[in-house]
Amino acid sequence: VKAEEIQSKILSSLDKTNGIPNTAKDSYFKSLDIEQVENVLKSLSSRNMVAYKRLEEEVWDLTKEGQEIAENGSHEVRVFNFIPTGEEGIPLAEVQKNFGKIAAIGQGKAFKNKWIKKNGSNLVRLVDSVEDQVQKSLIILQETHASSDKAALKELKSRKLVEPKKLVSFQIEKGPEFSLEVKKQATDLTLEMLQSGEWKSLEFKKYNFDAEGIPTAGGHLHPLLKVREEFRQIFFEMGFEEMPSNCFVDSSFWNFDTLYVPQQHPARDLQDTFFIKDPATCGPLPDFIDKVKQAHESGVDGSIGYRYDWSEAEAKKLVLRTHTTAVSGLMLNRLSKVKPFRPAKYFSIDRVYRNEAVDATHLAEFHQVEGVIADKNMTLGHLISFMDIFFKKMGITNLRFKPAYNPYTEPSLEIFSWHEGFQKWVEIGNSGMFRPEMLIPLGLDPDVRVAGWGLSLERPTMIKYGIDNIRALVGHKVDLSMIKSNPSCRLDKKMGREVFGIQE
Ligand code: PHE
Incomplete structure (x- = not known):
C-alpha cells in the first residue's frame, strides 16, 4: 500500500466522521503495516493536520496451530467426520494412517466429548453430527482478538491455540490545520522564491533536527x-x-x-x-x-x-x-x-x-x-x-x-x-x-x-x-x-x- 493512499484514507475518514477511535477496529487500517501507518501519521501531525494517540493493548492472537485449526477445523471434528455413520465404524489403524500425529489428540477429545466409542479395534460414532465449537471460537478470536466465553478461552489457552500479543493501534482526530488536500511543502528557500515573492504563500517543511544526516566523506586532518x-x-x-x-x-x-x-x-x-x-x-x-x-x-x-x-x-x-x-x-x-x-x-x-x-x-x-x-x-x-x-x-x-x-x-x-x-x-x-x-x-x-x-x-x-x-x-x-x-x-x-x- 502506498503512503499516499493511507494518507488520503485517513483524511477522508476524518472528514466523514469525527475521528477514528481505534484503527484496530477498522477493517481497512487493521490490515496495514503499523509502522507505515505511524509514519504517515507522524508526517500529518507534524503539520497539525491530524492529532493522534498511539494505543497499546494486550490481546489474544492465534498461534500457528490455532490458525491451522481456524482454517481446517479441530482435530476431534476431523477425526469424527472421518468415521462413517453406522454400527461398523472404521478400523483404528485407518484413522491413525490418515491423521498421523494428530490422530491421538483428535480421538482423545472425541472420546471425551462422547462423540465416538471403541468397538473392538474399530471406532464407531455415538452421535450423528457434531459442531466445531473450537473452530468457531478461534475464528471469532481471530477477528476480535477477544473472547466473551471464559471457559472456551481457557481451553484454547491450554491447548496452545492462542497466545497473548501486543496490539498497536491509533486513535486519530482532526488537527487545527485539517484539510482534505495535502499541500506540497517546499524544502529549500531559493533565489527564485525570494525574487518572485512566492515564499510568502509557500508552506515550508519543518526542519527535522532528529534526522541522522548524511555522513560527511571528506575533511580529515593528516596526522x-x-x-x-x-x-x-x-x-x-x-x-x-x-x-x-x-x-x-x-x-x-x-x-x-x-x-x-x-x-x-x-x-x-x-x-x-x-x-x-x-x-x-x-x-x-x-x-x-x-x-x-x-x-x-x-x-x-x-x-x-x-x-x-x-x-x-x-x-x-x-x-x-x-x-x-x-x-x-x-x-x-x-x-x-x-x-x-x-x-x-x-x-x-x-x-x-x-x-x-x-x-x-x-x-x-x-x-x-x-x-x-x-x-x-x-x-x-x-x-x-x-x-x-x-x-x-x-x-x-x-x-x-x-x-x-x-x-x-x-x-x-x-x-x-x-x-x-x-x-x-x-x-x-x-x-x-x-x-x-x-x-x-x-x-x-x-x-x-x-x-x-x-x-x-x-x-x-x-x-x-x-x-x-x-x-x-x-x-x-x-x-x-x-x-x-x-x-x-x-x-x-x-x-x-x-x-x-x-x-x-
Ligand atoms: N635550524 C636548526 C636546524 O635546522 C634548528 C635550530 C634553530 C638550532 C634555532 C638552533 C637555533 O636543525
Whole structure:
C-alpha cells in the first residue's frame, strides 16, 4: 500500500466522521503495516493536520496451530467426520494412517466429548453430527482478538491455540490545520522564491533536527597536521606568536648569509640544498647587506669573521629553504625596527627542504618546529630552563644537553632525553644562543640576546601513530583510510612520553 493512499484514507475518514477511535477496529487500517501507518501519521501531525494517540493493548492472537485449526477445523471434528455413520465404524489403524500425529489428540477429545466409542479395534460414532465449537471460537478470536466465553478461552489457552500479543493501534482526530488536500511543502528557500515573492504563500517543511544526516566523506586532518596543532597550542599557551612561514623559496641571503653561514659551508652545496633554476636569483637584497658582508669578511663586536671575499651573487641564489631559521632571521630583523625594543617570542611549524638520500626515515622535505625568544640579558641558563618547561608540557623531563656546532649559534646545544625502550639517550632537538655575528647585522641592539631551538615534526608523529616508514606518512604511498581513521592527538604529559618513548 502506498503512503499516499493511507494518507488520503485517513483524511477522508476524518472528514466523514469525527475521528477514528481505534484503527484496530477498522477493517481497512487493521490490515496495514503499523509502522507505515505511524509514519504517515507522524508526517500529518507534524503539520497539525491530524492529532493522534498511539494505543497499546494486550490481546489474544492465534498461534500457528490455532490458525491451522481456524482454517481446517479441530482435530476431534476431523477425526469424527472421518468415521462413517453406522454400527461398523472404521478400523483404528485407518484413522491413525490418515491423521498421523494428530490422530491421538483428535480421538482423545472425541472420546471425551462422547462423540465416538471403541468397538473392538474399530471406532464407531455415538452421535450423528457434531459442531466445531473450537473452530468457531478461534475464528471469532481471530477477528476480535477477544473472547466473551471464559471457559472456551481457557481451553484454547491450554491447548496452545492462542497466545497473548501486543496490539498497536491509533486513535486519530482532526488537527487545527485539517484539510482534505495535502499541500506540497517546499524544502529549500531559493533565489527564485525570494525574487518572485512566492515564499510568502509557500508552506515550508519543518526542519527535522532528529534526522541522522548524511555522513560527511571528506575533511580529515593528516596526522602531521594534528600533531602540529598540538605543538601550536603549547606555543600559544606560553605566549608565542606564530611567524609567517609561507615562503618556501627564499634567497641564500636569508637562508644562509644572515645566519652567518659562510659561503663555502658544505650545507650550501648542490648535494645538500635544492637551488632554483628559473628564476635562479632573487631581486635586490635588503639595505643591510653591507653589515652582513662585513660580519662574514672581518667580523663584528670583536669577532674576526671568516676572512673571505663575500659574494653578493652567491647570496642572491634562490633555494628551497633548508630550515625555518630563515624566517626567524627575517622576524628578528623586523623586530629590530621596533623602538624601543620589546621582548618577543616567535614560533613556526612548516616545511623545509634538503637534498637528502631518501630512506625509511628521511625525505627531501620535512617539517621543522622552531622557536625563538629575544630579550635583553638572556643567558644560556634561560634557554636550558625554558627547554625544561617546553618539553615538560609533553611529559618529557630529565633532559640532557650536549655541546654541538651551528654556524649561527654559540653555544649550541643538542637536546637529549632518556629513551626507556632503546635504553639510551636520544636526540630530540637542536638549540643555541644566536651569535652576535648574526644578530648585529640584523639590526638588534648588542645587549639583546636571542635563544632558538628546533625539532622535526615527523619524528614525534611517526612514533605517535606507529608509522615506521616515512613514505607511509608523506607522499603517494599514503593510505587514505589511515588518514581517515587515525585518532586525534594530544601531546599531554602521558602522550608526550609515549610519543618520544620516554619514561620518567
Ligand atoms: N635550524 C636548526 C636546524 O635546522 C634548528 C635550530 C634553530 C638550532 C634555532 C638552533 C637555533 O636543525
